[in-house]
Amino acid sequence: MCHTGGVHELALCRSISGIVTRAAKGAPVARIALDVGELRQVVPATLEYSWDIVSAGGPLAGSKLEINHIPGVINCAVCGQDTRLRGAPILRCASCGSADVTVRSGEEFLVRSIDVEVSNGSVSQA
Numbered sequence: 001m002c003h004t005g006g007v008h009e010l011a012l013c014r015s016i017s018g019i020v021t022r023a024a025k026g027a028p029v030a031r032i033a034l035d036v037g038e039l040r041q042v043v044p045a046t047l048e049y050s051w052d053i054v055s056a057g058g059p060l061a062g063s064k065l066e067i068n069h070i071p072g073v074i075n076c077a078v079c080g081q082d083t084r085l086r087g088a089p090i091l092r093c094a095s096c097g098s099a100d101v102t103v104r105s106g107e108e109f110l111v112r113s114i115d116v117e118v119s120n121g122s123v124s125q126a
Contacts (some may be wrong), residue, residue, distance in 0.1 A: 039106035072106030
């Protein structure tokens with residue numbers, strides 16, 4: 001698999017690493033659950049590849065990202081309808097064509113939870 005242009009994803013993974021390392025307080029991390037909005041222009045495969053690079057050899061080595069994709073949805077100020085964005089985001093209401101819209105979802109980038117191993121070998125969610 002060819003990974004190109006992953007500078008954005010690499011920077012995001014460095015931020016995730018800092019957040020997770022602080023939250024885990026030295027405990028081994030098994031999984032990091034993320035909410036990633038479609039409008040963030042994050043390539044999931046490149047994010048996972050970048051995570052492997054950022055976490056290798058450190059306290060987060062072997063941990064895996066679990067990516068929850070949040071769809072892009074806009075709300076029309078004219079007719080009140082929600083429109084699910086598909087493909088290239090065109091910010092127009094699918095019902096009436098108005099460009100007077102507000103993004104309701106799709107801009108998220110959030111560490112939702114982390115699974116850490118506790119002293120008895122079980123996994124705890126933080």
